[in-house]
Amino acid sequence: MSGTHADARRDELGIRLAQLRGRIAVACASAGRDPAGITLVAVTKTYPAADVARLVELGVPDIGENRDQDASVKAADLAAQGVPVRWHFVGHLQRNKCRSVVRYAEMVHSVDSVPLARALDRAAAAHRDRPLDVLVQVSLDADLERGGAVAVGPAGQVDPDVPPERRLDEVAQELVGAEALRLRGVMAVAPLSWDPDSAFDRLADIADQLRQRVPAATLISAGMTADLEQAIAHGATHVRIGSALLGKRAGMG
Numbered sequence: 001m002s003g004t005h006a007d008a009r010r011d012e013l014g015i016r017l018a019q020l021r022g023r024i025a026v027a028c029a030s031a032g033r034d035p036a037g038i039t040l041v042a043v044t045k046t047y048p049a050a051d052v053a054r055l056v057e058l059g060v061p062d063i064g065e066n067r068d069q070d071a072s073v074k075a076a077d078l079a080a081q082g083v084p085v086r087w088h089f090v091g092h093l094q095r096n097k098c099r100s101v102v103r104y105a106e107m108v109h110s111v112d113s114v115p116l117a118r119a120l121d122r123a124a125a126a127h128r129d130r131p132l133d134v135l136v137q138v139s140l141d142a143d144l145e146r147g148g149a150v151a152v153g154p155a156g157q158v159d160p161d162v163p164p165e166r167r168l169d170e171v172a173q174e175l176v177g178a179e180a181l182r183l184r185g186v187m188a189v190a191p192l193s194w195d196p197d198s199a200f201d202r203l204a205d206i207a208d209q210l211r212q213r214v215p216a217a218t219l220i221s222a223g224m225t226a227d228l229e230q231a232i233a234h235g236a237t238h239v240r241i242g243s244a245l246l247g248k249r250a251g252m253g
């Protein structure tokens, strides 16, 4: 890839990666956790396939993307170069994109409705030779516009405004019965106006409840550049890091 000539971008990514690994190590030390229990997912949205190849070369094989239009092109490009990438789909997934995503993804973090679970299962059954690992995306603030399935409240109440197809227990039940999907845990983004500690504390409770019903659902995808320490303190197994590693994205992403 870089051959023998200097690759300044690779060096820059290497330095940022070392700093990030340092942050993760410190967070693990204060939480009494082993860094080996944390999977770093590098979120490369808006960055080119060449950066993905550099990250894989630097020892980061888990790569996250949030749009199929971009991810499918990068996945084809890197597969053609023989670069071994484990793709994680972390963004809002439209049902008509399932057929594409199941062909390259190792894990989908963002299943948040019963119809999406069904569409993804059908696509995985038709287009994969092994099951697809999935996480249920949880909405912690029950803002349905922003994605995520809603758990019953801490007191056991069910919000009547949440349609059954967006309830966490309904989505989980659909996934447990799916033929070509394996429910492995939960994912969330801390709501903007919330203290990340209380957000991830609530997520940990929701993850515990799910694990009582589904023992294989042990994963917690939580924590981004701004709040990875709090996520690790509350049991994250997967952190999804974009800007700390790749740099600030231009515009929205």
Ligand SMILES: *Cc1c(COP(=O)(O)O)cnc(C)c1O
Binding pocket: 043, 045, 066, 090, 091, 189, 224, 225, 226, 240, 241, 242, 243, 244, 253
């Ligand atoms: C972009 C994105 C991230 C990474 O965000 P940073 O703040 O850049 O680390 C993580 N998760 C999801 C779902 C994203 O869309």
